[in-house]
Amino acid sequence: MRRGVNVNIITVDHHKHMSKIASEFIYEAIHRNPNLVLGVATGSTPEQTYERLVEKIKQDPIDLSKLKTVNLDEYVGLPREHEESYWQYMIQHLYAPLELSIDQGLVPDGMSANLDEECIQYERKIERLGGIDLQMLGVGVNGHIGFNEPGTSFDSNTHVVELTESTRIANARFFQNQQDVPTKAITVGISTIMKSRSIILLASGNEKATAVSTLLKGEVSPEWPVTILNQHDDVTLIVTKDAIETEEPNA
């Protein structure tokens, strides 16, 4: 614990080390509780974590038959087969290498004809699973968690969001053109995330330093959605040195 904030902090030198620790954390959680409901994140940050987790499970097999995963978010308008859909991401990084059954995963349906109803149903499906035991989170440059952009109500459940320009620019690297990045997404809400029993937050790289430092100042503000984690009592931040600002801003 550091600076009196309510977050356990594990600081590491490199992204690789962050991924190793995060994968061990998740492996142990599944080992302890084979019925684990694991909240999963996408993006670049957790890619190596999944890779290491797959390696570890192949080395030291554990029962995965009862594991459930719940995705944080999905783009609106991308079919599941689209290579940048988060369903494809999960298949590529976790489901195919571990031969998990598709029935073990929940991902919002961004192609639903009734997106609001899809959000209500998604929230119900999470409740029927008994809630999320361990939620893995990354953080956006602007402090978003899931796709809960700055200004999102802390009381939000699963909902449709308009992506900010900065998020679309940040995610353009995954698409051929910036205009191919969807403008909307479905994301679990901040309230949904906060109901998770425990949370690991991964952050790597200097571009995340402002978001991480705002969290670690202990402040809680909707302008930096990640800061709500200061109000959760079981958060572990696994962070590379360069994602923590060393200079204290002037008071």
Ligand SMILES: N[C@@H]1[C@@H](O)[C@H](O)[C@@H](COP(=O)(O)O)O[C@@H]1O
């Ligand atoms: N919706 C996802 C988030 O779940 C992710 O944590 C964040 C950071 O992404 P990255 O890890 O690629 O920096 O933005 C993405 O757009």
